[in-house]
Amino acid sequence: RLLQMIAASMGVALENARLWNQTQEALERETASNDILRVIAESPTDVAPVLDVIARHAARISGSEDAIIGVRDGDMLLVAAHHGSIPMSPIGQGIRFNRASVAGRAIVDGRPVQTVHGTPDAASEFPEGDAVAAKYGYRVTCAVPLMREGKAIGAIAIRRISPDLLSEKQIAVIQSFANQAAIAIGNVNLFNETTRLLKETE
Numbered sequence: 412r413l414l415q416m417i418a419a420s421m422g423v424a425l426e427n428a429r430l431w432n433q434t435q436e437a438l439e440r441e442t443a444s445n446d447i448l449r450v451i452a453e454s455p456t457d458v459a460p461v462l463d464v465i466a467r468h469a470a471r472i473s474g475s476e477d478a479i480i481g482v483r484d485g486d487m488l489l490v491a492a493h494h495g496s497i498p499m500s501p502i503g504q505g506i507r508f509n510r511a512s513v514a515g516r517a518i519v520d521g522r523p524v525q526t527v528h529g530t531p532d533a534a535s536e537f538p539e540g541d542a543v544a545a546k547y548g549y550r551v552t553c554a555v556p557l558m559r560e561g562k563a564i565g566a567i568a569i570r571r572i573s574p575d576l577l578s579e580k581q582i583a584v585i586q587s588f589a590n591q592a593a594i595a596i597g598n599v600n601l602f603n604e605t606t607r608l609l610k611e612t613e
Contacts, residue, residue: 443588444587451594456602461591461595462491465595466479467494473553475570476570477493477549478494480567481508481566481568483518483563487508497547513525513526513554515539516537517563518565523582524553525551525569526552528545529544551573552571555586555589557590567585
């Protein structure tokens with residue numbers, strides 16, 4: 412009976428801890444979303460501050476060392492925002508994307524993609540991504556496309572030094588950030604195009 416009482420108490424404590432963690436995670440996501448919406452409202456003509464805050468929250472909430480937001484420009488993926496200590500190309504520069512990198516695969520396929528780099532005795536699906544990961548010393552890349560009107564206009568790439576893949580819940584959070592980034596980019600582009608047309612009309 413004593414063991415049953417202890418077990419019941421432990422069960423209640425574990426359930427309380429689980430509910431507490433869920434509440435904290437939901438609060439963190441809500442706080443991050445509100446912060447992003449605030450910056451979107453404050454920067455209707457400049458997408459850079461929005462992408463900066465999205466990259467910061469994406470890295471923090473996913474429990475990762477690094478987050479990059481790349482924007483598609485033709486067949487190039489240009490770095491638009493970066494948060495973290497892992498080296499990367501400077502803002503405004505980029506590389507040609509294709510299916511040989513994780514971010515390129517996510518953009519081409521229009522869906523989240525992740526992998527562990529440098530797995531021994533395993534054929535690589537992402538040889539270009541593996542080469543960059545080996546150069547800069549990280550083990551995991553997870554990329555989520557920025558979708559706008561059914562087309563990928565960029566990607567959020569999460570990088571981890573440890574070989575631990577993101578959970579489905581973490582990927583879903585990154586997807587919500589990607590949606591906000593795509594909306595912000597679309598709004599700024601629309602604003603700039605409207606301004607250009609007004610000037611031409613004048």
